[in-house]
Amino acid sequence: MLKPLIEGGTFLLNSPYGPDEVWNELPVELQQEIIDKKVKFYVVDAVKVAHETGMGNRLNTIMQTCFFLLANLFPTTDEAIGHIKNAIKKTYGKKGDEVVQKNWNAVDSALAALKEVHYPASASSTKHRHMGAQPAGGKQPPEFVKNILGEILASRGYELPVSAFPVDGTFPTATAQYEKRSIAIEIPIWDPNVCLQCGQCSLVCPHAAIRMKKFDAAVAAKAPKDFRCTDWKTKEYPGAKMCIQVAPDDCVGCGLCVQNCPGKNKEVEGRKAINMEDKIAHLDAERAGWDFFLSIPDADRAEVNADGIKGSQLLLPLFEYSGACAGCGETPYLKLVTQFYGDRMLVANATGCSSIYGGNLPTTPYTKDANGRGPAWCNSLFEDNAEFGLGIRTAVDKQNAFAREILTAKREKLGAELVDKILNNPQETEADIANQRAWVAELKAQVSACSKDACKDGCCTTAANLLAAADSLVKRSCWAFGGDGWAYDIGYGGLDHVLASGKNINILVLDTEVYSNTGGQASKSTPLGAVAKFAAGGKPTKKKDLGMMAMAYGNVFVAQIALGANPNHAIKAIRAAEAYPGSSLIIAYAHCIAHGMKDMMVGLEMQKEAVKCGYWPLYTYDPRKDQPLELVSKKPEGTIKDFVVKQNRYNILNRMNPAHFEQLIGQAQQDAEERFAFYTALAGAK
């Protein structure tokens, strides 16, 4: 960190440790560098200041204030503070007086909290610097992760030779676990006595950093001393134990799980079944707990009822610890999809947030189960991702047809019974899938054993072809992921073409209603009245009704979901979409930092409000049903305005031009009512 610092330079550290404690918390290598360079060393507890002044997680004002003071850019402190406060007024003025005043308070508090650290002449810390890949779940990182990815993580990537990289650009998955960022200040701590065992904390966690498992009592006996577990309450697993466990180094401290926890502590007002607590105090115990948790075998997929929240959270997520924003509204959807299908899924990912956190080199959050199965993932362009996904589907179908052709032609030779079992397995349940895997393994073993010497009529070529294609006999789940900029705008022409193809591909749109990753430009998904880049005066036109347009095909499965508002509907819709033997489109409401909520922690409440007021109607359109459209949302309560004023993307217009805001939001209210009436009529008519 201090590599570029000159001798006698200034080092400002944001730290929970004060000027008297911080020295001993530093790694010895850093202590030595500070001593050698004669560094002027300061600390500030910016997190504490931000918390106390109502700034939430926003530290920039506090750190900037300290920087200005230490940099001596102005003759006096008063003058520096004056300039900072004017700049705040200019930058945040249109976000309202309250925001300005909070920032001003943060400036004053930062000034008081900034302290110089006086340090000894020799380094004496027992701590050491960790750079690069870290162990995970008690395992050391594999060689490739340690030597290549780890070097990149340690900012030494430029020193790697080209020959160190995979020749075909393919990177291994299951690597994000070795990138221990440990950035949370507070982490959720579970209280088994209050817990309702609903699984919602695990469901909504954007980072797969809080999870649920059920296990035998015998397992619990081997647990480390601070590990907490309790009896499984409901009747499906008699005598089983369960636990909720946080990954303390992977949790980013967003608080969504705690905010969303329905378990109330009856003894202590305001406490729940999980509570945000200081990480440092819990770190050792939770690390041991997490390592133990990972060692507990995963539930048998065939025994889990995955149609509800609780069951779904017994399935291993195969998307974990991504670099998405703390509190991200997109990643819980991806994680959930990997819990259901990750062990046999292929993903085409459009450019956008999900391509960044999905393949944020050097590591990737897509991971593998104990058998080494996990999603195959690739990012394509903004403009062709649906087609890319269709190409994957077509390839999978072709491989499958090829394998089936060989099985049919060689049925007698390969054994009619085995061949028939493989060819006729509907593969509709986890048990079916498990059977198919076993039978395909049996087939492959048999074909591998085929002796070349005994070969006639080119059957060795057939055997080689069958071995290459046999895995495709296990049903694949093909997905295209992307944001609204992709699905509504840049990639829509292709998305429409893929939907029209009727091919079995599942399209998941993570709808933040704005180009989030590129900085908040309006998309066709941006609703009437929302402020975005290229729609600075509030978007003058309605949000595109992508779902309605897809429904016009009549043979496309369509669902509009919001995990925070109705998790059961979200789960059922995702599972029905995947099971549908044609094209599916799932449009998922994703709250986002671009919405300007007071805190990302309230993202799921915003989802609830969006649905309740009719801003985001929930529905499922299943072409297999006599009445395909099911409008899941109830008749709207409250107003669009009540919902939107809680988000700066709208409120900014309310402050700049209240009359125009009222006009647009009035129109939005009318549009929402008409749309709901229209959907209601559609759902009633055949």
Next chain:
Amino acid sequence: MLKPLIEGGTFLLNSPYGPDEVWNELPVELQQEIIDKKVKFYVVDAVKVAHETGMGNRLNTIMQTCFFLLANLFPTTDEAIGHIKNAIKKTYGKKGDEVVQKNWNAVDSALAALKEVHYPASASSTKHRHMGAQPAGGKQPPEFVKNILGEILASRGYELPVSAFPVDGTFPTATAQYEKRSIAIEIPIWDPNVCLQCGQCSLVCPHAAIRMKKFDAAVAAKAPKDFRCTDWKTKEYPGAKMCIQVAPDDCVGCGLCVQNCPGKNKEVEGRKAINMEDKIAHLDAERAGWDFFLSIPDADRAEVNADGIKGSQLLLPLFEYSGACAGCGETPYLKLVTQFYGDRMLVANATGCSSIYGGNLPTTPYTKDANGRGPAWCNSLFEDNAEFGLGIRTAVDKQNAFAREILTAKREKLGAELVDKILNNPQETEADIANQRAWVAELKAQVSACSKDACKDGCCTTAANLLAAADSLVKRSCWAFGGDGWAYDIGYGGLDHVLASGKNINILVLDTEVYSNTGGQASKSTPLGAVAKFAAGGKPTKKKDLGMMAMAYGNVFVAQIALGANPNHAIKAIRAAEAYPGSSLIIAYAHCIAHGMKDMMVGLEMQKEAVKCGYWPLYTYDPRKDQPLELVSKKPEGTIKDFVVKQNRYNILNRMNPAHFEQLIGQAQQDAEERFAFYTALAGAK
């Protein structure tokens, strides 16, 4: 024509003149060439043979038969005929026995009709060869047309220097009139005594080669002797005369006008108000008639009620004599749009048939009125034409805003009265437009007269800017034209984006339900069960409901029309779309050679049937109305099957796989009924 022929070579001519008459009908230059090269010269009246054997306009079998016989490829005539008939069986077998038998008959008749011409030793014809640009309407072609386009027409384009061409690639319009192809064998001849004066012949003509005018009796007095006219029957023009006139050298003899004529001759069974007659017999009289017709002044646009068929056909078409197929179902729509808006329209044209016949270099069918006003037209790519049109709209809007800004700033100096008139003119009627043109001319004259010597404060720059932008003060009509391949498929992403913009652009989709120009590939517009390339077994999925998808925006004007089925609706929809101050989408049914009808002449009947049976519902969705959707079609009568079996695009499947055909068409029938019920419900609900 005989340039590449060697000495003693064989020349076969398809000619209405027999072996004894043909020699004297040849140009003297051709006679000399035949004599000099000692040519073996044969004639066949392939048109007559085709007519007599029920082959319609298809001459290829007949000409091929003659070629095989003359080329002596086989030892005996019988053997040659045997091979030809086998090839026919192979090629047309799947189109049915009837088609094969017709072709076989044509082979036998061709054999009998092929005659050698014995010619004299010297050339004596009084006729001369015409190559290159021809006079039109009594006018010689302009220099550029004569020297550049005419040379290309005469197949001497390679001899032109690069410097002969326009430096910016811009070609003049109004040039197709100088390309006199004179390819019709028969042309429509008008009978004033039977005519109902409905204007339908003019409306449906794909080549603008039959037209209607009304004029004063004084004009009629100057007419050439064979020119026919009669009294204008209805009350709007008391004392006026009218006529229907064919352009004998521009008509391609498709017969659509005659087929569609509702006027019945009560005295002669089967005769109508126009009848196809031998062109040669009428050529001189009709040429004189056409030249005179063109000299008659056009109707005053402000006095014409253009909302009906009759009035619309008094407006000058500004799209004429294109190279589209005889009987084309697309071009009547384009012609009609130019009649309404051609004098102030800009067209972005997607790649496809309409870009080929629209800019079929060297000439273009887009033309100008007596004042030199006509469409500005450009072809863009398949994938970006809607965006290209939006760019044109944006440029026009910017120029207009710039001119209005200057007018507002210089109101006093330019004269408040004139400026106010220009700025406040709603330009909703032809009279408004005429006024605006006069006022803008007045403005330009005034600004041009502004003396540079008297200039202060840079007003000369302002004057130059105003002169450059002033024409944009006259309302422009911006259009995007293209086929279904563009609108439903390749250009759909952009089309959707343009519709979502809400900008005032009119999109006309010429829907042939297949990629016509590239040879009949399936598009998303191709209906269930239709056979096309990439859908050889009948398209397995439904036609995309583009109109429904556009209606989902709520602020897009949408209409589905069929000129042949309901011309009044088509006219009203086009005019309402253009008047709508936002984005408009018009989806126009266009019959096409790719449909495999028994003859292109029945194209308009096919349109009627398509609408009647519910295959092509007509509607208008006008967002300005309380109930935006008006379902114009009546409850369907008859079945989809009755309609589709008249077209080889469907019937081919019926012959190849009747069971599959029945299944798909049964589904198509059900889909059509459900769609009609859905539209009915939509039109009833708010």
